[in-house]
Amino acid sequence: MKFKSYPKYKESGIQWIGLIPKKWKIIPVRGVCKLGRGRVISNQEIEENQGKYPVFSSQTSNNGEMGKIDTYDFDGEYVTWTTDGANAGTTFYRNGKFNCTNVCGTLKRKNNKIHMKLLPYILNRISEYHVRYDINPKLMNDMMARIKIPLPMLNNQIIISKFLDKKTAEIDEFIGKDKKLIELLKEKRTALINHAVTKGLPVRRTQTGLDQNVKMKDSGIEWIGEIPEDWEILRLRYLLKNGIEGIKIGPFGSMLKSDEITNNGYKVYGQENVINRNFNKGSRYINEDKFKQLIGYQIHPGDLIITMMGTIGKAQIIPTIIDEGIMDSHLIRLRFNGKVETKFIEILINSSNYIKGEIKYFSKGSIMEGLNSGIIKDLLLCIPQKIEQTKIIQFVNRKVTKIDKTIQKIEEKINFLEEYKKSLIHHTVTGKIDVRGSGI
Numbered sequence: 001m002k003f004k005s006y007p008k009y010k011e012s013g014i015q016w017i018g019l020i021p022k023k024w025k026i027i028p029v030r031g032v033c034k035l036g037r038g039r040v041i042s043n044q045e046i047e048e049n050q051g052k053y054p055v056f057s058s059q060t061s062n063n064g065e066m067g068k069i070d071t072y073d074f075d076g077e078y079v080t081w082t083t084d085g086a087n088a089g090t091t092f093y094r095n096g097k098f099n100c101t102n103v104c105g106t107l108k109r110k111n112n113k114i115h116m117k118l119l120p121y122i123l124n125r126i127s128e129y130h131v132r133y134d135i136n137p138k139l140m141n142d143m144m145a146r147i148k149i150p151l152p153m154l155n156n157q158i159i160i161s162k163f164l165d166k167k168t169a170e171i172d173e174f175i176g177k178d179k180k181l182i183e184l185l186k187e188k189r190t191a192l193i194n195h196a197v198t199k200g201l202p203v204r205r206t207q208t209g210l211d212q213n214v215k216m217k218d219s220g221i222e223w224i225g226e227i228p229e230d231w232e233i234l235r236l237r238y239l240l241k242n243g244i245e246g247i248k249i250g251p252f253g254s255m256l257k258s259d260e261i262t263n264n265g266y267k268v269y270g271q272e273n274v275i276n277r278n279f280n281k282g283s284r285y286i287n288e289d290k291f292k293q294l295i296g297y298q299i300h301p302g303d304l305i306i307t308m309m310g311t312i313g314k315a316q317i318i319p320t321i322i323d324e325g326i327m328d329s330h331l332i333r334l335r336f337n338g339k340v341e342t343k344f345i346e347i348l349i350n351s352s353n354y355i356k357g358e359i360k361y362f363s364k365g366s367i368m369e370g371l372n373s374g375i376i377k378d379l380l381l382c383i384p385q386k387i388e389q390t391k392i393i394q395f396v397n398r399k400v401t402k403i404d405k406t407i408q409k410i411e412e413k414i415n416f417l418e419e420y421k422k423s424l425i426h427h428t429v430t431g432k433i434d435v436r437g438s439g440i
Contacts, residue, residue, distance in 0.1 A: 003433035012150060012430075016129050016275060020150045029123075031146035032114040033107040037083075037141060038073070038100025045069065057090070057101040058082045064092055072097035078108040079119045081127065081139065088137035089127040091120040105141050115157035121164050122149050122429045150430055157165070160428055163435040178417075179411050185410075189403045193351040196392050197344075198382050200228045207327040221380060224354050231384045237377035244296070246337070247373050249308070250329040251297050256286070257326045266291040266324030269299060271307045274316040274331070279323075286326070297326040297333075304342050306333040306349060308371035313359040315349040317342055344389040345395055348381060355379060394412045 006021035013026065020026070029035075041055050043066075051070025059066065064080070074097070081091040084103045093116065099104060109116055130147050132138045151157065200214055216226040219233050227233070240246030261268065261284050268284040286294070299305060299318050307314040309330045327333055336342055348355050362375045384392065427433045 003427075003435065004437070006431055006434045009431075010192070014148055016126065017150055017430050019432075021152065021434075024150050024152045024431055026148050027113065027151050028145065029107065029147045029149060032109065032111060032151070033079075033119075034108035034110045035141045036074075037144055038080075038102050038104040038106065038107065040102045040140065041069070041099060043067075053097050053099060055099045055101065056080055056094070056104055058085050058087050060087050060090055060104045064090075066101070071099070071100060073099045074106065077109065077116045079123070081107070081123065081144065082106045082110055083140055084136060086137060089123075089131045089139045091123045091127065093117055093120050103141075105144055107144075112154060113151065115154060115161055117165070118157045118161040118429070119149075121161070121425050123147070125426045125429060129300070137420045140246055148168075152431070156436065159436055159438075159440070163438055164425060164428060165440045166440050167424060168421055170293040171417050171424075175414050175417050182407055183409055185403050185407050189400055190351065190353070192399055192403075193347065193396055194353050196396055197348055197352050198224055198227060200231075200384065200388065201391060201395055207293070219382065221354075223357060224380075224382060227382050228384065231242050234381055234383050235377065236334075236379045236381055239336050239345070239383070240377070241335045241337045246335055247377060248297065248333045249373055250331045251294055252329055255294065256290075256328065260286060260290055262287055267323040268328050269322075269325055269331065270306075270328045271309070271311060271314075271330045274305060274307050274314050275311055277316060279319055284328075291324075291326065294326050297432075299325065299327050299333055302342060304336075304346055306332045306334065306353055306371065306376065308332050312363055312371050313349060313356065315346045319344050332371065332373060340383060340423075341386060341393060343393050345381075347393065355381070 008022040010022050011020040012018060012020045017026075038056075041057075046055060046067035046069055049069045049071070053069055053072040054065045055067050055069055056064040056065045058064070063080075074094070076095070078094045078098075079091055080094055080100055082088050082103060083105050107116075107119065126149060127139060127144070127147060130139060130141070130143055152160070199216075215229045217229040219225060219227045221233060224233075237246075256268070263283065263285060265285040266288045267282065268286060269279065269419055270282065270284070273279050273281055291298075299322075301318050301320045301322065303318045304315055305318065305327060307330060334342075336345070336346070350358075358379055359371065359375070362378070363371055383389075428435060
């Protein structure tokens with residue numbers, strides 16, 4: 001749709017708003033709304049007083065609702081916003097009987113200069129410039145009251161609101177369909193990998209040709225079921241090199257203190273490198289003397305490292321080129337004895353449901369879930385012959401790469417639509433485009 005501009009413009013006097021239509025006004029929020037605040041509402045209160053009136057808080061999921069109780073503090077048409085935390089400044093339109101926690105501010109119309117349904121569109125694009133980040137993100141009532149917003153006449157506000165409701169709903173519908181498609185592709189990827197690492201390739205090449213009827217046997221493990229008859233069920237310990245070279249946990253905290261970390265020298269690698277699959281990330285280093293002291297914790301290209309605290313069970317093969325360095329206490333290093341391809345184990349740990357289930361079941365930790373070397377060594381694995389491991393790796397890489405490229409394209413489309421929606425809202429609520437003749 002091609003949009004036109006308003007006939008004449010003037011300076012708004014506000015940098016992030018810029019020019020506004022000549023007949024529009026700049027008004028502070030306190031000029032059109034009464035400001036209020038929610039109250040402390042605990043999870044216990046919600047559990048003990050369940051009812052039909054929603055309690056809104058700082059989260060953005062589920063429209064900000066954290067539960068329902070049998071009483072209400074607000075009744076009517078309001079806009080609420082998050083005053084504290086990561087979502088500070090996020091606004092919602094509310095109508096009816098509801099409650100807000102103490103991290104929510106409230107806006108109620110005090111004159112006929114504002115159409116409340118339009119206000120969240122304006123504030124979500126403008127309030128971000130007013131959020132304080134000096135300690136924690138904050139947009140308190142006094143700050144909200146002073147925010148200046150561009151406003152046309154009331155009838156134009158209603159037109160703009162209806163236009164944005166329709167257009168953003170259309171965009172969100174497209175985004176929703178694309179997100180569902182991504183989930184389906186991820187499910188397909190997971191199913192493909194799980195079948196390959198427990199049942200073998202869809203078609204196996206044998207000396208006599210293509211074998212589509214692979215003989216199966218009972219694995220003896222309920223959650224795995226049948227496996228090809230020439231596969232083995234082995235504990236991971238039997239695939240490791242002998243001694244401490246086979247498996248090693250990073251140095252305990254007392255061995256690597258924070259005051260020994262420097263800005264250069266030998267790198268200290270951690271969970272963030274595995275989770276982000278990026279070994280350039282990070283800026284923790286130790287000097288040469290400390291590196292020599294902790295040389296047993298050095299990681300080399302081809303090693304497999306696994307996260308063991310918090311985000312557990314993420315595996316990554318060390319790439320060919322990295323800065324020389326050691327792992328920290330949140331990583332476990334594995335080296336194998338030649339009976340298995342390291343990449344095959346990486347695929348199993350990262351993507352196979354049966355290994356994820358084992359890790360989740362056996363992981364321990366009083367505060368956070370955690371792994372230890374005993375859990376890792378006792379993992380039960382379905383292991384084919386090495387030649388088939390290689391074929392499975394090639395098959396998975398080929399198929400997964402294709403799926404991931406498709407997912408990436410869809411994610412790029414979603415990002416484009418999200419940015420387009422933001423741009424459309426901003427240009428509409430600041431009067432850069434005139435939607436009065438849009439037929440909505």
